[in-house]
Amino acid sequence: MQLLLNLDVPDLGQAEAFYVAAFGLAPARRFGDGVLELLGAQAPVYLLRQAAGSEGAAGRVRSYDRHWTPLHVDVVVDDLDAALERALAAGATREGEVREAAWGRIVRIADPFGHGWCLLQFLGRGYGEIAS
Template sequence: MDWKLELVAVPVTDVDRAKAFYTEQVGFVEDHDHRISDEVRFVQLTPRGSACSIAIGTGLSTQEPGTAQGLQVVIDDADAARKELLERGVEVSEVQEFPWGRFVFFSDPDGNGWALQQMLPQQ
């Protein structure tokens, strides 16, 4: 039996600001934006090519905005990903080299922390 992680909640203070950041600046795809009730809004966004999405909204989580850390996306090229994010106005780190990959890091407007990892060929 497969166990597939498909949705991760990311707590934010302003849903519209976060949605714009993730879609317009980071390049995630908007899958859903539904207002379930006056208290609940569900927005699902997916990184291009990913089987796992994030959920932002209201009434979805008791987590404090900015507490999601270590969210990681695997990419093909750290330099190209960094360049794309910079061109879209995202503050992103320099490419950092580690024995297990090449990384760039950024945070959303609430401080939720992301890592983009370029896998290295096996030695």
């Protein structure tokens, strides 16, 4: 099975700049003027230009205000503090404090397009610290 991440964004240029600066992804292929493939993660990320106000899933209208979804992506990093600083400088919004647990450290952020992300730094054996 192959996993692809597709993110609706209102502006491809702004989204490309954010994801390159915040997460170190690299632009790869462009598909017309509406889709950009980014590489550098375990799964490719596709930015899909979709206008705010256009119809999204289940007949709902797309909004790029901060929104809740039951799905978010964790970005595993070696240095949480440096990764958070880089993401904030690129335009992310921090949502809460860094939390620490036996498995590691985590902080919630939002990209400029309303999507939620977590930056996650594993410590020790990572989730192995709490696995039974």
